[in-house]
Amino acid sequence: MSVGIRHDDLRRRNRAMVISAVRRAGQPSRTEIAATTGLSHSTISAISSDLIQEGILAESKPGETGALKRGRPQVGLALNPEAAAVMTVVLSLNFLSVTVIDYAGQVVAEEQRRLDTLTMPRDELIGECTAIVRRRLEDPDLDVQSIARIAMGIQGITDSQARAMLWSPITPLTDIAFADILEAEFGIPATMENDCNMMAVALQWRQPERYRDNFIAILLSHGIGMGLVLKGELFTGTHSSGGEFGHMIHRPGGALCRCGRRGCVEAYAGNYAIWRSAKMMSEDAEPVDVGDADMRALAARARETDGPEREAYRKAGEALGFGLGSLFALIDPAPVAMVGVSAAAFDLIEPALREAIAQTAGGQHSKSISFDTEPNELPLIREGCAMRALSFVDQEIFAPGIQAKAGKHVA
């Protein structure tokens, strides 16, 4: 089944380990790397010397170590920003944004653009994406040699191979293999990532203490999305990006969901559902787009008076709570990050959510389940895509190195 380990895999894996230790720790010394990886000092010395020679790592200036200790001072190793560059492309409702990121993770260029994703025909949507990428690639101000990888993020369902968007709420179009399109167009390896998965990846890098092995990122926006990390790894479905938390069934045969079915969590907790409920519309009413400003106004009104607005948030909390309860029945409770515009109204949602979750098997220790909120999803998605692309460069390009044997001829 799984394949044996060759002798050369050893070096590749250990190189990968060193690179990722540096990416995680910032400026670790060789000694620190040896400690975290469990490899011997000699090995770390050999590997890091190779990596420096190849221009992947660089010794960072000393000084910053703060408290000076006795003995030879540690030399920090850092990622060489010029070793490579990657690009992120994030497509969301009526909005397209691109960033170029150096190997150390700093943004070196960006471009953003409004467009009407809901009505745009297929060719045009694809054209806008390739055009914005091309503009960035051909920008003479860009002083990176070449882009090693593109990570594209999109709201909606992607396939599990990270090649295509299968379905998205931002467009009626389906099955667009953006990864293949970008690769064909620019000859740069590309992937197509799900927005919520990228949020989870970003949280893992931003707050590794809180979001490490098991946690959940939930997008509370027009739709309800989820990124799930289990045992330190992003969880995806077997065929798709998976984790369609918003379409777990809350009430069989219940309110009309944007997906056309009934009773999904999203049909109670998505922006349109909260809006519909607050405006006392029927649960069968066709979902409509609600602007962020309108949602903020709605939340403000819900805080003011105990009317249908507050009740709408209560219902949303209930749906989310029962959904989370079912999820926790499957995977056990874990920290949750609530992201998106309605996360800013989490104070209105939380009481009903906790009450509901306490009634479920997964919510046995509902008080210990902790929530964190982050109203703005876009930066997270961008960061996640960036880290995703950089990790690819780390693992697939730099870890194997210059194919050992070929390199030896030179030396």
Place this chain on the structure above:
Amino acid sequence: MSVGIRHDDLRRRNRAMVISAVRRAGQPSRTEIAATTGLSHSTISAISSDLIQEGILAESKPGETGALKRGRPQVGLALNPEAAAVMTVVLSLNFLSVTVIDYAGQVVAEEQRRLDTLTMPRDELIGECTAIVRRRLEDPDLDVQSIARIAMGIQGITDSQARAMLWSPITPLTDIAFADILEAEFGIPATMENDCNMMAVALQWRQPERYRDNFIAILLSHGIGMGLVLKGELFTGTHSSGGEFGHMIHRPGGALCRCGRRGCVEAYAGNYAIWRSAKMMSEDAEPVDVGDADMRALAARARETDGPEREAYRKAGEALGFGLGSLFALIDPAPVAMVGVSAAAFDLIEPALREAIAQTAGGQHSKSISFDTEPNELPLIREGCAMRALSFVDQEIFAPGIQAKAGKHVA
């Protein structure tokens, strides 16, 4: 984070690979192993020669290869049955059974015993388990030197470290660290496994074509349990055995579940729930144990006439369908095995189940979701425990070998 690969890990991993190739394939030749593992012939030759010398593998008699080809005939490698033995202990409602299994997976001894698990006090229940194990261990007829591992399986929730039963429907007792108890008593490494997880493990060995990377085993019995395999690996929760499919919420605030909560899938699809519904009892009625014979009679009656019995099965199907739909929303659809006494009534359950699942996001291709049934769960649980224990011996005892260095002194 994860640890570097040492030089000696290499051999250990490749030995493990060879052993598992033999366990999977039955009697593969060295050449076949080289092909499946991707390692070179020389390496396989070296490793298998070691393993044979250590008494772990044995060259099997030729002959059985069937069509004789030109050239040197392949020599099949097989597990040496006498290399080790393991024990399984399965505790289910009013029933305790133990088997001793040789290294090749054959049952060499067994004992079964009825007992009243529901009323038994803690000490007595533990005592019965240790006593039956002791009897088997001390049996003079048993011609295995020693038991290398005990895998105990139980209905209910276990912790994710496989040390303890946390909660079980077969006893009011909770938190019994059976693994620790057995280890302390007999000095043999032991684990405490969840019954449905073991069903899944057994299915993976029994039908690897159908149940390989992603599948679901659902126990339809008094309670509803699930074993889930994703990407070829058993899925467990972060703290517990996880996969409490039966306690996902089907109808918030709905029928009374055995767990004390309301609206769980099990409260509609467990034996007691079907019984309660068929007998036109209230959804609040206290769950009662229903014998397998009674359930079979109920199913027969449901097949005969379109009365409350049939309706009860319909409701069960609906609950299972919506539950599966929610599950499939998270992990994408996968083959399902229905196990247990009510799996024999799957013909009554399936129509409503498929109808419900078709109304969910996960059920988009509901027709392509395939179900298989297996009315008897006990043999599966036993087999799963056996394979689990044997895999442990493969990976943890035989793969590392005689600690290389220590062994070299002899040679």
Place this chain on the structure above:
DNA sequence: CAGTATTTTTTCGAGGCTCGAAAAAATAGA
């Protein structure tokens, strides 16, 4: 300011592992 203690990093065999090539082994067909 020289010497010592301390810590980090590099150097240098030793021992292991896998691999490819070639040899050896074992059999069917001619």
Place this chain on the structure above:
DNA sequence: TCTATTTTTTCGAGCCTCGAAAAAATACTG
């Protein structure tokens, strides 16, 4: 009996990691 064919073993080469010792770089001490 010889040849072709296939499987398995043997053997040397090339890497890789490791431990120990050396080298490097700094703080402390008198």
